[in-house]
Amino acid sequence: MSNDIIDPTAYKHRTCITRTHRHRYHYVEQVPLRDTTHAPVVLLLHGFPDLWYGWRYQIKALAQHGCRVICPSMIGYHETSKPNDAKYYTLKSACLDLSELLDELDIKSVICIGHDWGGATAWRFGQYYPERTRAVASVCTSYFAPPPARADFIPLEQLTDTLLPNFGYQLWFATDEAAEVLQECLNEFIGAGFSPSLMRTLRKSPHRGTEKAENWTRKGELRSSMLRRLEARRAGNGVQLPANEPERDYYLATFGKNGLAPALSWYKTTRLNFDDERGMPRKYPVGIPALFMPAEYDAALPLWMSQNIQNYFAPGQLEVDLIRGGDHWVLQDEAVRDAVTARMITFVERVLRKENAKL
Secondary structure (H helix, E strand, O other): OOHHHHOHHHOEEEEEEOOOOOOEEEEEEEOOOOOOOOOOEEEEEOOOOOOHHHHHHHHHHHHHOOOEEEEEOOOOOOOOOOOOOHHHHOHHHHHHHHHHHHHHOOOOOEEEEEEOHHHHHHHHHHHHOHHHEEEEEEEOOOOOOOOOOOOOOOOHHHHOOOOOHHHHHHHHHOOHHHHHHHHHOHHHHHHHHOOHHHHHHHHOOOOOOOHHHHHHHOOOHHHHHHHHHHHHHHOOOOOOOOOOOHHHHHHHHHHHHHOOOOHHHHHHOHHHHHHHHOOOOOOOOOOOOEEEEOEOOOOOOOHHHHOOHHHHOOOOOEEEOOEOOOOOOOOOOOOOHHHHHHHHHHHHHHHHHHHHHHO
């Protein structure tokens, strides 16, 4: 493994201020070796509980294939602004920030690729700013059509009892208690989640892909689990992490410094997003090529959530490519990450070929 990939200081870190909200954005920029003037721009968007660093295995690979890569720390993360008001964490507000980031960099259009909350943002970026979106791709996160104009708001509490039991954990994430507990249990929550050795262990679990593996997503389950771990930690029995894992340690250091509470604000936007999006066109803008890469074993975003996704796209507009053997962290999992990166590169190259064929 190249040290240049896992060393966060080997990347070019920059900042800028957005025009409307005056948010400070941290971002990483990677340019290709040649033709930087005409290089296509790929905008990479991370989710929770992740960082720009979650794209480390894709950033330089895309640049090596001729792309200029912009990878911001999303609002509430790392060195980007952390406003208190949840209105700044809506998808509409995040897309405005990103559009103004592109303005500051004098970038007219991008191929937008996201994961988790970044995937949801990428889909909406193409809807709010179709003129700036050459193509869109999402890893794990399906496209969710905006609510119809006459739809009534259904609280997430009700949805988790009926249609979306796998979003039960989000109810807890929206509470102040979650921020406090998870911050005290960083080793258990962040450290264990981003430990390469523990990822390998989980891949061998006989429960992978079963109902038991999905239990943590149900209402109250993650809270109960983390409270038990908090009690154990306070009793001196906290989780002991493997030594010498610099990737995991970067996550721990960053969230230890900046906290999880601001990033959890994304989970407080359910009603705000509904109000912003109600009545928007439900069909995706025609002319924007799209790629969706669901993961076979993603407990939080299971495959059944995307079974009707093609209904919202024109024929031939959307490619769906299942990541077999992958779970939520396919961007980093050594078993599948290279295949995921290669699929992104193939998609980008295909988009560019089609554009050139029209010239």
